[in-house]
Amino acid sequence: MLNNITIGQYFPGNSVLHRLDPRTKIAVLFFLIIAIFVFDQPVAYLVLTLLTFGCMVVSRVPMKTQIGSLKPLWWIILFTFLIHLFSADGRPLFHIWILTATWEGLVRGFFICLRLALLLLLSSLLTFTTSPLKLTDALEAILSSLKSIGVPAHELAMMMTIALRFVPTLIEETDKIMKAQQSRGADFLTGSILHRLKNVVPILVPLFISAFRRADELAMAMEARCYRGGIGRTQMKELRFAPLDYVAWGATAVLMVALTAVAILFPKGFL
Amino acid sequence: MAIELQDISYTYMPGTPYERKALKHVTLSIEEGGFVAIAGHTGSGKSTLLQHLNGLLTPTSGQVLVDGVNLSPKGKAEKAKALAARRSVGMVFQYAEHQLFEETIFEDIAFGLRNFGCDEAEVDERVRTSMALVHLDFETYRDRSPFQLSGGQMRRVALAGVLALQPKYLVLDEPTAGLDPKGRKDLLATIGELHRKEGTTIIFVSHNMDDIFQLADTVVVMRQGEMLLSGSPAEVFPQTETIAKAGLRPPQLMTLLTRIQEAGVPLTADDLLSRTPEQAARAIERALKSTQNQKGRRGNDAQ
Ligand SMILES: Nc1ncnc2c1ncn2[C@@H]1O[C@H](COP(=O)(O)OP(=O)(O)OP(=O)(O)O)[C@@H](O)[C@H]1O
Numbered sequence: 202m203l204n205n206i207t208i209g210q211y212f213p214g215n216s217v218l219h220r221l222d223p224r225t226k227i228a229v230l231f232f233l234i235i236a237i238f239v240f241d242q243p244v245a246y247l248v249l250t251l252l253t254f255g256c257m258v259v260s261r262v263p264m265k266t267q268i269g270s271l272k273p274l275w276w277i278i279l280f281t282f283l284i285h286l287f288s289a290d291g292r293p294l295f296h297i298w299i300l301t302a303t304w305e306g307l308v309r310g311f312f313i314c315l316r317l318a319l320l321l322l323l324s325s326l327l328t329f330t331t332s333p334l335k336l337t338d339a340l341e342a343i344l345s346s347l348k349s350i351g352v353p354a355h356e357l358a359m360m361m362t363i364a365l366r367f368v369p370t371l372i373e374e375t376d377k378i379m380k381a382q383q384s385r386g387a388d389f390l391t392g393s394i395l396h397r398l399k400n401v402v403p404i405l406v407p408l409f410i411s412a413f414r415r416a417d418e419l420a421m422a423m424e425a426r427c428y429r430g431g432i433g434r435t436q437m438k439e440l441r442f443a444p445l446d447y448v449a450w451g452a453t454a455v456l457m458v459a460l461t462a463v464a465i466l467f468p469k470g471f472l
Numbered sequence: 473m474a475i476e477l478q479d480i481s482y483t484y485m486p487g488t489p490y491e492r493k494a495l496k497h498v499t500l501s502i503e504e505g506g507f508v509a510i511a512g513h514t515g516s517g518k519s520t521l522l523q524h525l526n527g528l529l530t531p532t533s534g535q536v537l538v539d540g541v542n543l544s545p546k547g548k549a550e551k552a553k554a555l556a557a558r559r560s561v562g563m564v565f566q567y568a569e570h571q572l573f574e575e576t577i578f579e580d581i582a583f584g585l586r587n588f589g590c591d592e593a594e595v596d597e598r599v600r601t602s603m604a605l606v607h608l609d610f611e612t613y614r615d616r617s618p619f620q621l622s623g624g625q626m627r628r629v630a631l632a633g634v635l636a637l638q639p640k641y642l643v644l645d646e647p648t649a650g651l652d653p654k655g656r657k658d659l660l661a662t663i664g665e666l667h668r669k670e671g672t673t674i675i676f677v678s679h680n681m682d683d684i685f686q687l688a689d690t691v692v693v694m695r696q697g698e699m700l701l702s703g704s705p706a707e708v709f710p711q712t713e714t715i716a717k718a719g720l721r722p723p724q725l726m727t728l729l730t731r732i733q734e735a736g737v738p739l740t741a742d743d744l745l746s747r748t749p750e751q752a753a754r755a756i757e758r759a760l761k762s763t764q765n766q767k768g769r770r771g772n773d774a775q
Pocket residue numbers: 204484485492493494512513514515516517518519520521
């Protein structure tokens with residue numbers, strides 16, 4: 202029933218993207234997102250689109266899954282496209298009722314949607330190729346530069362790790378409780394809304410109890426191992442930049458400079 | 473009438489990197505009135521197998537028949553029949569006490585009955601009987617919160633909640649896990665009683681070969697999703713090598729008797745399969761006496 206939820210979206214693998222340092226991946230993603238928003242020459246779109254698809258292929262995550270990550274925002278993308286199609290001024294393309302679609306609207310709508318799609322595809326690429334543990338490690342590393350202004354970097358990262366760690370456990374637990382109650386004749390799938398809501402109680406109560414029990418046990422176990430927060434804590438697997446990371450950093454820098462140069466030299470675009 | 477698994481396979485999360493074939497072509501028939509134990513190493517697919525018995529999981533291929541009714545039919549007319557068939561199989565999960573949720577023990581046990589549409593008189597009646605079956609005093613416990621009980625008592629309440637549905641087949645997943653020795657013994661006694669007195673067909677998973685040896689009349693040994701062995705304990709347990717391959721060991725009593733036999737006490741093959749310590753003691757006594765008699769006779773002959 203809950204079997205088909207992929208855990209945390211992570212797809213284990215050994216591609217170049219999997220091997221990159223998570224900090225590099227977050228930073229590169231950050232710059233690429235800026236690039237997608239700032240540069241609106243067709244050539245920039247072309248380069249960024251090719252880059253995105255290149256990464257998608259290199260990651261070796263099944264294409265269907267990657268394209269599938271657009272699904273939740275499908276309607277928003279479509280809606281955005283229609284708004285632009287009908288609201289831009291310019292040469293009329295066709296009329297529906299009181300609305301006029303324009304040629305300029307079509308072009309602008311297309312590019313806006315392309316932007317949204319690239320954004321989504323790139324961000325999901327990060328979660329597809331980075332295990333949650335590495336992701337939080339990287340986040341802690343990035344946040345710890347803000348420690349001096351009082352950001353509790355380690356604590357935030359710890360909370361995130363624990364939350365992520367327990368998502369699959371709780372899904373499993375829910376699945377088990379649902380099955381147990383189903384065996385006692387509970388029916389969660391049919392009947393009126395009210396009936397179904399009432400039937401959630403037999404799942405929620407045991408689930409909460411077990412979540413609290415787990416939290417309790419975890420706290421106890423952490424205390425028993427003298428957990429005292431991040432002070433003086435070292436890591437078994439430290440994040441280290443490898444040559445690959447410097448290549449990625451360098452390539453991103455070159456790309457940003459090139460796109461900026463194009464934007465300054467040919468503000469109207471040349472395609 | 474029986475539960476029949478016909479060549480069932482089951483794959484968890486197909487089409488993802490987490491894909492896992494948990495059952496591979498299992499064919500098994502469980503006769504009514506049987507006492508079936510399922511054994512196997514952790515991760516061998518025991519729980520997955522159990523969940524097919526009342527339709528919680530639908531096999532990826534193959535089919536499950538309960539009293540001749542397919543549990544996952546296509547047509548609408550057969551769906552109603554399948555539901556009834558599913559309900560004749562009661563399922564007690566591992567750590568069943570974790571499914572309790574009501575304010576009082578009475579209400580928790582009555583949960584299934586209300587779902588099945590029993591009227592109040594019948595609910596009351598059946599809660600009483602099922603509490604008696606698990607040895608919980610009705611008047612003392614009916615209004616108490618299930619969360620004030622000990623773990624073992626909570627498990628009894630959970631068991632009562634399933635027994636109240638009067639299942640023809642009772643499926644239990646590691647019913648004694650995490651109980652103290654006395655709790656374990658009591659629970660097993662309760663299950664044995666159900667089998668004997670009510671004629672309920674019992675199917676249970678256990679890691680304890682001694683329990684299986686004492687109680688079951690059929691043993692099914694699972695290994696990596698496949699059924700390695702099935703048969704009576706007398707057929708299965710002497711195959712020590714195959715059993716070891718499944719990551720299991722023979723019952724301790726049997727190991728002990730085998731050692732005694734190896735040490736020169738002439739125990740017969742039947743003696744080795746003694747189910748209780750008392751039976752074993754009698755067998756050893758008999759064997760020792762017969763050797764003494766022989767020795768005595770030989771002594772007489774020599775003179
Ligand atoms: N919900 C699930 N999602 C994915 N894989 C699962 C799920 N449940 C079980 N599995 C996998 O299927 C295999 C069989 O699991 P199962 O729970 O049937 O084993 P088991 O014999 O009951 O083990 P145990 O003795 O530990 O209870 C295991 O390898 C397990 O990892």
